[in-house]
Amino acid sequence: MIKKWILPLYLWAHRLMMKVCWNLFIHFPLDRHKVVFSNFNGGGYGDNPKFIAQEFLRRNCGWKLYWVSASDYDLPEGLTPVRPNTIAFAWHMATAGTWVDDTRKLYYFKKRPGQYYIQTWHGGLGLKKVEKDCEEALSKEYVAYAKIDSRNMDLLLACCRWESESYREAFWYDGPILEKGIPKNDIYFEDPAPYIRKVHQHFGLPEGTKLALYAPTYRDSRKTDMYNLDYSQLLATLEKRFGGSWAVLVRMHPNVSYKDYPLTYTDRILNASPYENMQELLVASDIIISDYSGCAFDFPMIGKPGFLYAEDYEEMKRTKDYYFRLEDLPFTLALTNEQLMEQIKHFDENDYQKKCQEFCHMLGFYDNGHASEAVVDLIMQKMDV
Incomplete structure (x- = not known):
């Protein structure tokens, strides 16, 4: 009986402590040259905030840069880690001139006049509907703090015209949108060779090994029983269709622990979930297989083959629905392993490239x-006024 009350009591006390600290710290001076970056509330050094932080570091401008870090990540010099949901975290968030986040903020956040809140979002362009566009599938609690979060946001980033138009409605948002692309896509315009070498060396793969990246997104239930890709059959099919020696990188979404996904990894089926940077994996891979993840929509921009494999496609359509009709996409959709293998076997490179150009x-x-x-220019302009 006592144990039953310990966790709720702890959570209540922690929430109270954070609110008290936050409401105290907001009375201290605001540091306009301090930025706090957050990726999934401490879920690793990556996504759009990483690339914005790297641009700050490249400029060596002397600003105070903090990264919300739930574990001991290897952060570059000049970026100071701060544990999420701690007194130190509340202090830096309450006194920083700028916040850069890729997920929603929670219950106790209190934005001050003069603070600049950039929401980069983590999904970007994707197949399944999000936020207000699928409001009936979201919890009332989430919708409530999402609306509050949107009222506090000062800037959203968009990768394309379609995204600019859809964000205003989907995010309960009527503020500015920076139409300069999204930071994590900058890597696609660099020389890919160093990233290809880095990924191969990290996984101990021979030079010339071709890579298929399997990167499904998460379900609200956090279940993984729809991730039934037949890896052995996939490897054989890829080698028959494209030639060469292949390996599969398996990358779970940050909201799904790869430890909960029952898979025996080998020297050709590799656990890429702990790898720090998704964009580097995309650059190094030769094809991608996903379901509703926005990462599939990166490949038309860089011209690499992409395939959709989603056993629960019809179920997701009923609960959240989709932004695009299948006939509008350059990808094919497979509901079974058999369909996926047939689509890979009959992949038409010329037809795919034409569809990618039309889609883009x-x-x-x-x-x-x-x-x-562009993002760093804007932050420095806002904070130096």
Whole structure:
């Protein structure tokens, strides 16, 4: 009986402590040259905030840069870790001139006049509907603090014209949108060779090994029983269709622990979930297989083959629905392993490239490799006024 009350009591006390600290710290001076970056509330050094932080470091401008870090990540010099949901975290968030986040903020956040809150979002362009566009599938609690969060946001980033138009409605948001691309896409405009070598060396793969990246997104239930890709069959099919020696990188979404996904890894089926940077994996991979993840929509921009494999496609359509019709996508969709293998066998490179060009034109991409620079320019302009 006592144990039953310990956790709720602890959570209540912690929440109270954070609120008290936050409401105290907001009365201290605001440091306009302090930035706090957060990726999934401490879920690793990555996504859009990473590339913005790197641009700050490249400029060596002397600003105070903090990274919300739930574990002992290897952060570059100049970026100071701070544990999420601690007194130190509340202090830095309450006194920082700028916040850069890729997920929603929770219950106790209190934005001050003069603070600049940039929401980079983590999904970007994708197949399944999000936020207000699927409000009936979200919890009332989430919707409530999402609306509060949107009222506090000062800037959203968009990778394309389609995203700019959809964000205002989907995010309960009527503020500015920076139409310069998104920072994590800057890497696609760099020389890929160093990243390819880095990924191969990290996984101990021979030079020339071709890579298939399997990167499904998460379900609200956090279940993984729909991740039934037949890896052995996939490897055989890829080698038959494209030639060469292949390996599969398996990358779970940050909201799904790869430890909960029952898979026996080998020297050709590799656990890429702990790898720090998703974009480096995308650059190094030769094809991608996903379901509703936004990462599949990166490949038309860089011209690599992409395939959708989603056993629960119809279920997701009923609960959240989709932004695009299948016939509008350059990808094929497979509901079973058998369908996926047939689609890979009959993949038409010329037809795919043509569809990718048409799709990119329809969306109106803004990306040109300088999104991180544009964001940092804007922050420095706002904070030095």
